[in-house]
Amino acid sequence: MKRELIFLGPPACGKGTQTNHLSEYLGFPHIDTGSLLRAEIAKETEDGLIAKSFIDKGHLAPVRIVGNIIGKRLAEKDCEAGFVLDGYPRSMEQALILEEIREKLDGDNKVDFKAIYFDIDTKILIERIIYRQSCPKCGTIYNKKFKPSKVENICDICGVELKTRADDTEEIAKERFNTYYEQTAPLIEFYENKGVLHKIDANGSIEEVWNRLRKIIEG
Numbered sequence: 337m338k339r340e341l342i343f344l345g346p347p348a349c350g351k352g353t354q355t356n357h358l359s360e361y362l363g364f365p366h367i368d369t370g371s372l373l374r375a376e377i378a379k380e381t382e383d384g385l386i387a388k389s390f391i392d393k394g395h396l397a398p399v400r401i402v403g404n405i406i407g408k409r410l411a412e413k414d415c416e417a418g419f420v421l422d423g424y425p426r427s428m429e430q431a432l433i434l435e436e437i438r439e440k441l442d443g444d445n446k447v448d449f450k451a452i453y454f455d456i457d458t459k460i461l462i463e464r465i466i467y468r469q470s471c472p473k474c475g476t477i478y479n480k481k482f483k484p485s486k487v488e489n490i491c492d493i494c495g496v497e498l499k500t501r502a503d504d505t506e507e508i509a510k511e512r513f514n515t516y517y518e519q520t521a522p523l524i525e526f527y528e529n530k531g532v533l534h535k536i537d538a539n540g541s542i543e544e545v546w547n548r549l550r551k552i553i554e555g
């Protein structure tokens with residue numbers, strides 16, 4: 337049966353790390369709207385440049401732009417057996433668009449659909465964001481305060497210079513949290529009412545959270 341897994345949770349809750357790992361584990365593509373949008377920005381496409389003006393303020397990129405990106409991506413062949421969707425939907429409007437996309441793709445076929453919510457103590461998250469660095473080559477995430485690279489600003493694995501995301505400043509991060517609480521958090525109840533929500537305790541080490549996630553996936 338096709339498996340469709342979507343992930344909800346505040347910025348920097350660890351979804352990226354866990355969903356990356358999960359997609360390798362299950363052999364399904366990891367589809368992350370934040371990265372897809374950053375790729376559009378890097379290519380300087382028209383939609384990318386429009387999206388950038390929202391991302392730079394900590395707001396959601398326009399529904400049309402993200403909907404188009406996701407609609408096309410989920411229709412690709414490598415999503416036929418399943419996908420791990422990270423960062424979409426982020427609003428009620430997007431959740432309804434996702435239902436339409438899924439109806440078109442899956443028709444009456446039975447699908448194992450799960451919405452997994454990362455429940456975490458948000459006090460530490462701002463520091464996770466403002467000290468975050470990542471490797472542009474292998475994607476490994478570091479944190480200058482909690483998980484520094486061995487040599488400052490250099491990836492332990494690839495030896496290339498680490499990058500900081502343009503929207504990982506304190507000011508933008510605070511706005512991203514406001515956006516999350518106003519627009520994304522209501523989806524928890526939406527999926528709970530549909531009986532597809534799985535809550536995971538996202539506090540603790542990467543390994544602890546991974547073990548909890550695997551139980552949900554295999555359970």
Ligand code: AMP
Nearest residue numbers: 369370371391395396397402423424426
């Ligand atoms: P992330 O990499 O998931 O932290 O996302 C970075 C930024 O990309 C967010 O703060 C939003 O501005 C934008 N973004 C990511 N996913 C979406 C989405 N589903 N809808 C609208 N904007 C998004």
